[in-house]
Amino acid sequence: MFAPFMTDTWITASIVAVIAALVGFFVVLRGAAFTAHAVPNAAFAGAAGASLVGVSSLAGLGVFSVGGALLIGLLSRKGRHDAVTALIVAFMLGLGALFLSWSTEYAPEIYSLLFGEVLGISANDVGLTAILALACLVVLAASYRPLMLSSTLPEVAEARGISSLRIDLLFLTLLALAATMAVPVVGALLMFSLMVGPPAAARAVTKHPAPAMTLAVVLALVTVWIAIAASYQTNWPIGFFVGVGSAAWYLVARVSAALFHL
Amino acid sequence: MPGFLQAVFEPGFFASGPVHAALLTGAVVALISGAVGVFTVLRSQSFAGHSLADLGTLGGSGAFLFGIGPLWGFISAGIAVGGAMDLAGSERRSARDVSTGIVLGAVLGLSALLLYFDTTSSSTTGVTITVLFGSLFAISGYTLPATVSFAVLGLGLLTLLYRPLLLSSVSPDLAAARGVRIRLLGLIFMITMGITVALASLIVGTILSPALLIGPAATALRLTRRPMAAMAIAGALGTVATWLGVLLAYDSYHWPPVGNGWPVSFFVITLIFAAYLGSGVRFRRAAQATRRTPHEVIEAV
Amino acid sequence: MTGTSNEIAPRGPENVLALDEVSIRLGGRQVLDQVSFALAAGEFTGLIGSNGAGKTTLLRIVMGLRAADAGTVRVGGKPLTRRARGVGYVPQKIQIEPDAPLRARDLIALGLDGEKLGPRLPSRQRRATVEQMLDAVDATRFADERVGTLSGGEQQRILIAHALIGRPRLLLMDEPLANLDLRSGQEIVELTSRVARDQSVAVLLSAHDINPLLPVMDKVVYLAEGRAACGTTDQVVRSEVLSGLYRHPVSVLRVDGRILVVAGSTVTADTLPADTSPANGERANGEPLAVQA
Numbered sequence: 001m002f003a004p005f006m007t008d009t010w011i012t013a014s015i016v017a018v019i020a021a022l023v024g025f026f027v028v029l030r031g032a033a034f035t036a037h038a039v040p041n042a043a044f045a046g047a048a049g050a051s052l053v054g055v056s057s058l059a060g061l062g063v064f065s066v067g068g069a070l071l072i073g074l075l076s077r078k079g080r081h082d083a084v085t086a087l088i089v090a091f092m093l094g095l096g097a098l099f100l101s102w103s104t105e106y107a108p109e110i111y112s113l114l115f116g117e118v119l120g121i122s123a124n125d126v127g128l129t130a131i132l133a134l135a136c137l138v139v140l141a142a143s144y145r146p147l148m149l150s151s152t153l154p155e156v157a158e159a160r161g162i163s164s165l166r167i168d169l170l171f172l173t174l175l176a177l178a179a180t181m182a183v184p185v186v187g188a189l190l191m192f193s194l195m196v197g198p199p200a201a202a203r204a205v206t207k208h209p210a211p212a213m214t215l216a217v218v219l220a221l222v223t224v225w226i227a228i229a230a231s232y233q234t235n236w237p238i239g240f241f242v243g244v245g246s247a248a249w250y251l252v253a254r255v256s257a258a259l260f261h262l
Numbered sequence: 263m264p265g266f267l268q269a270v271f272e273p274g275f276f277a278s279g280p281v282h283a284a285l286l287t288g289a290v291v292a293l294i295s296g297a298v299g300v301f302t303v304l305r306s307q308s309f310a311g312h313s314l315a316d317l318g319t320l321g322g323s324g325a326f327l328f329g330i331g332p333l334w335g336f337i338s339a340g341i342a343v344g345g346a347m348d349l350a351g352s353e354r355r356s357a358r359d360v361s362t363g364i365v366l367g368a369v370l371g372l373s374a375l376l377l378y379f380d381t382t383s384s385s386t387t388g389v390t391i392t393v394l395f396g397s398l399f400a401i402s403g404y405t406l407p408a409t410v411s412f413a414v415l416g417l418g419l420l421t422l423l424y425r426p427l428l429l430s431s432v433s434p435d436l437a438a439a440r441g442v443r444i445r446l447l448g449l450i451f452m453i454t455m456g457i458t459v460a461l462a463s464l465i466v467g468t469i470l471s472p473a474l475l476i477g478p479a480a481t482a483l484r485l486t487r488r489p490m491a492a493m494a495i496a497g498a499l500g501t502v503a504t505w506l507g508v509l510l511a512y513d514s515y516h517w518p519p520v521g522n523g524w525p526v527s528f529f530v531i532t533l534i535f536a537a538y539l540g541s542g543v544r545f546r547r548a549a550q551a552t553r554r555t556p557h558e559v560i561e562a563v
Numbered sequence: 564m565t566g567t568s569n570e571i572a573p574r575g576p577e578n579v580l581a582l583d584e585v586s587i588r589l590g591g592r593q594v595l596d597q598v599s600f601a602l603a604a605g606e607f608t609g610l611i612g613s614n615g616a617g618k619t620t621l622l623r624i625v626m627g628l629r630a631a632d633a634g635t636v637r638v639g640g641k642p643l644t645r646r647a648r649g650v651g652y653v654p655q656k657i658q659i660e661p662d663a664p665l666r667a668r669d670l671i672a673l674g675l676d677g678e679k680l681g682p683r684l685p686s687r688q689r690r691a692t693v694e695q696m697l698d699a700v701d702a703t704r705f706a707d708e709r710v711g712t713l714s715g716g717e718q719q720r721i722l723i724a725h726a727l728i729g730r731p732r733l734l735l736m737d738e739p740l741a742n743l744d745l746r747s748g749q750e751i752v753e754l755t756s757r758v759a760r761d762q763s764v765a766v767l768l769s770a771h772d773i774n775p776l777l778p779v780m781d782k783v784v785y786l787a788e789g790r791a792a793c794g795t796t797d798q799v800v801r802s803e804v805l806s807g808l809y810r811h812p813v814s815v816l817r818v819d820g821r822i823l824v825v826a827g828s829t830v831t832a833d834t835l836p837a838d839t840s841p842a843n844g845e846r847a848n849g850e851p852l853a854v855q856a
Contacts, residue, residue: 033363083480086308087535090473094531097395101525107381111390115374189469190374193367200360237378243371250364304663422680429677432665432710433657436725439626439650440678483662487709492664 006232008126009118009185013224015133016182017194021220022140023178024195025213026171028203029151035073035175037192038089042068043179044188045092047113048099061180062132068092069176073168115239116187118231129181136177143170148209186224190239194220197246201253219249272513281512283401284526288504290413291461292478296496297420298458299479300489301451304431309362310347310452311472314459316366317343319468321460322393323376326384332393333405336460336468337412344456348449395467396527398508409461416454416461420493427451428489465504466527474500477534484541503533578640579604579733579765580625585634586789587620594620596789597634602765602782604732607756609776610769612786618769621786622735625767626652639732651726651764653736657718661711667721668693668706674725696724699758716747723755727762734759736768740775748775755779773800774821800824 002010027036046064053060068088075085100109140147150157150167158164182191198219202212227241275281302308318336325335373393380389392400401409420427430437430444438444455475462471482495507529514524581601587594594617602608612618623629625636627643636643638650651674659665672693676683697703700720705713710721719739726734736755740748752768756779759766770776773783777796784793785800787808792799799805800822805813816823 028360031359033360037363083303083476083538087473087477087480087531087538090470090477090531091535093469094525094528097391097525098528101522101528102519107388107390110394111374111377111381114390114394115370115377187374189370190367192363193371196360197364197367200364235378237374240371240375240378243367243369243374247364247368247371250361300664303660304665306660421682424681425673425677425679425683428665428669429673432659432663432670432673433654435628435654436652436657436673437677438628439652442678483664487664487666487707489664489669 009228010225012126012129012181013185013228014221015129016178016185017220017224018217019133019136019178020182020191020195021198021216022213023136023174024197024220025199025202025209025216026147026151027175027196028199029148030171032171032175033192033196034085035069035172036195038072038085039065039069039172039175040179040183040188040191041089041096042072042092043176043183043191044113045096045099046180047183047188048096048109051109051113052099052103059128061183062177065176065180066173069172069179070169073172073175111237112187113183114187114189115237116185116190116227116242118228118238125184132177132181136174139170139174143167147171185238186227186242187237187239190242193243193246194223197250198223201246201249204250204253204257223249270513271509272516275509275512278512280399280401281508283406284398284508285505287401287406287409288398288465288508289501290410291465292474292500292504293497294413294416294420294458295462295474296478296482296498296500297417297493298455299475299477300482300492300496301420301427301431302455302475303479303483304428304489305451307455308472308476310455311459311475313347313362313366314340314343314456315463315468315471316369318460318463318471319373319393320369320376322463322468323373323380323389326380326389326393327376331403331405332397333408333460333464336463337457340456340458340460341453342456344452344454345449348452391467391525393463393467394469395525396463396465396470397467398465398504398526399511401464405464409464412457413461416457419450419454423447423450466530470527470531473531473534477531477538478503481534481538481541484538499534499537503530503537506533578602579606579638580767581637581640582621582625583635583637585621585624585631585636587624587629587631587633589620593789595624595631595791598786598789598791599634600784600791600793602733602767604765605760605763606781607759607766607776607779608768608782608784609773609780610767610784610786611771611773611776612769613771616771616786617789618786619737622652622737622767622769625733625735626650649732651729651731651734653719653722653726653734653739655737655739655741656715657710657722659711661709663709663711665710666707667702667710667713667717668697670710670721671696671724671728674728692728696728699727699761700724700754714747715742716744716751719743719747719751720754723751723758727758727764730762732764734764734766736766738769738771740770740772745775752776752779773824777820777822796822 024036027033043061043065045068046061049064050060072085072088075088096113097110100106100113103109146157146162147167147170149160150162150164154164157167178195179191182194186194199212199216201219202215205215206212223242223245226245227238230236230241231238302311318339321335321339322332323335325332377390377393426437426442426447429440430442430447434444459471459475462474466474478496478499479492481499482492485495486492507526510529511524511526515521517524578601583599584597585595585599586597598621610618610621620629624631625638625643638648672689675689675692694703697706700723702717702720702724705717710718713721734755739751743751752775755766755768758764768776773796780796782794783796783799784791785805785808787805788810790808792804792808800815802813802815805815805824812827814825814827816825
């Protein structure tokens with residue numbers, strides 16, 4: 001499984017895991033579970049459209065994801081999850097199914113975009129993924145403190161001039177970019193697990209942000225590596241290992257926390 | 263005129279057996295979905311619909327391994343999970359939070375595995391599509407009478423329990439004070455919701471079934487204040503969306519790419535979405551006409 | 564310590580509600596301790612006590628939603644069954660979404676037949692009855708609005724109408740004033756008193772502040788530390804009586820016609836509970852004292 005053609009996969013998957021875990025940390029912190037479900041579905045539609053048009057997947061994905069994320073996120077700002085957002089998400093999924101139905105590889109394509117694909121990244125995209133990831137990391141590092149403050153104490157942040165709207169937009173963009181990278185690898189339906197599972201597990205074990213984020217990244221990397229290796233050996237879908245693996249970490253973390261009174 | 267009609271209804275539409283089955287199934291499922299959807303929104307249990315749908319994915323994927331149709335997988339999951347969820351005491355306002363999401367993620371992962379087995383073990387391709395995006399044109403055998411029976415059963419239950427269900431949805435205390443057995447009622451409703459989500463999954467697939475449950479209901483709620491009327495409107499909207507969806511999907515065989523046909527579920531969901539957006543215009547106008555504008559409403563609450 | 568009860572209202576079959584030594588223990592605490600009192604037809608009674616004093620528990624027991632550990636409850640002379648017939652209930656608040664499809668008149672109509680199975684056939688008689696109730700609680704102008712969009716006070720009116728449309732003999736209200744501003748609270752108290760008098764309904768209204776009820780109350784049941792004292796305001800809301808309930812010095816102050824209950828005493832050790840047992844419970848002016856020790 002360490003053959004040359006797999007190198008891209010290992011690299012991409014690792015990058016994806018790191019970014020997903022970091023963004024996922026803030027998803028858990030901000031209680032944005034609904035948005036974290038919705039955005040990958042928008043990415044699904046984008047990927048479907050892009051594969052149809054033949055555009056390099058990531059470009060099409062990126063545009064659709066960011067647009068969809070901002071739309072969904074802004075509509076969810078009122079607090080109550082309107083029927084609008086749920087219907088938009090459903091519409092995106094339907095649109096994705098439509099695009100894929102026009103291609104010749106309908107069933108396999110749907111499957112890999114929803115449940116992940118070991119060989120989901122082409123050589124061209126590795127570079128782009130790396131650049132995107134770097135950009136995410138830079139933005140995260142630069143805005144870490146305002147982001148943390150706004151996520152934990154929004155009113156205090158506002159009082160100090162940190163506009164919660166701008167933080168929302170920032171967060172949604174990061175989420176969209178993470179989705180853009182992750183959906184081809186782990187699938188739209190399982191991205192939530194990868195994004196939220198490791199950070200939730202980490203938070204169950206420690207409340208301090210730095211250790212939690214580090215642990216989340218480590219868990220995500222391990223999950224993804226095991227998933228790739230296992231998927232390569234058994235041919236079973238990557239999404240299965242990601243979904244079950246994330247849940248397993250979460251369970252272990254919760255049990256440990258209870259047992260050791262962490 | 264005949265030329266126009268022929269353009270709208272491609273030849274063979276009214277004679278086609280699968281089309282008949284699709285129209286009938288679509289109608290009964292839309293009716294029960296609308297009625298149950300209104301109550302789901304009333305009881306703020308939309309999240310339960312999503313959970314039921316995801317678990318239905320597991321049921322549907324598993325059913326194929328045993329060589330039985332997806333409906334039975336959906337239904338078993340719906341009844342079992344619906345009952346379990348109620349017994350586990352799912353809270354009324356529990357949002358789709360992290361723990362539930364992670365558990366459901368594992369369920370979806372497991373479904374992915376089962377679907378993989380389905381596609382490799384049998385020669386049936388398109389299992390993924392059938393389970394996730396529906397199979398309205400593939401209704402055959404016992405599925406049609408079974409679906410109709412379940413839908414009629416569900417509608418019968420709702421008619422019988424209409425008043426106590428309405429009262430207990432508004433205030434469990436008020437209902438309990440009148441001797442209504444609210445725990446039993448809640449359990450029956452959850453199971454009914456499980457059955458409804460299963461039926462909806464047959465038409466538009468598990469991923470989109472929550473939209474069929476909530477979409478027409480949410481639209482109906484903007485158009486009327488009466489409970490009965492809301493259920494009727496939701497059912498009617500769902501039926502129209504489904505029938506138009508069937509028609510457009512049939513016609514789309516002649517649209518590019520020719521010979522393929524666009525997915526029914528796409529049409530149904532898009533029409534439901536469009537109906538909701540369209541109702542927004544009327545809703546805002548109507549709200550301005552009465553003494554309560556949307557802003558006053560928020561403040562009053 | 565058991566005390567003999569010395570009720571103001573005579574025990575008799577005409578009592579709409581009669582509690583006899585009702586006790587219940589919850590979460591390690593004796594929430595109600597041998598509570599006894601009776602309400603006669605048409606009486607407006609305030610159930611006063613601070614938060615956590617057991618008011619809601621008592622109401623739920625009377626409604627049949629919870630079983631007491633000991634004691635009996637009689638509604639209209641008959642022991643309580645699973646469903647208390649002839650009892651109307653107004654909860655403190657209901658949780659309902661603003662867009663929920665239920666008009667005010669729909670909720671009121673459910674007060675007639677909300678527990679019946681099967682479809683409801685349209686009935687002119689029912690429509691007329693609902694209109695009457697809407698008029699009685701002055702809610703006609705928002706009869707067709709969604710319940711979820713009504714203000715707190717408007718919702719209370721609808722809930723009162725819902726409770727009274729079945730012509731109960733007893734109306735239970737759980738802290739209706741808790742979430743209302745002063746003016747709305749006053750309106751609700753006056754409205755309830757008026758409608759209850761029109762329909763000869765006995766009212767048991769729980770509150771933590773006695774003052775809004777002073778104009779309309781016939782009797783008060785004061786609940787503290789699980790123990791209850793029942794009588795008129797002048798009889799019950801006195802430093803000695805309340806100190807006896809709390810087993811702690813309590814002073815009752817009257818300012819401007821309002822009542823203020825504060826901890827701490829202007830009462831000396833000589834006038835604490837031992838002196839107010841029923842055996843020598845006559846006051847200097849001959850008024851009997853009704854107290855549970």
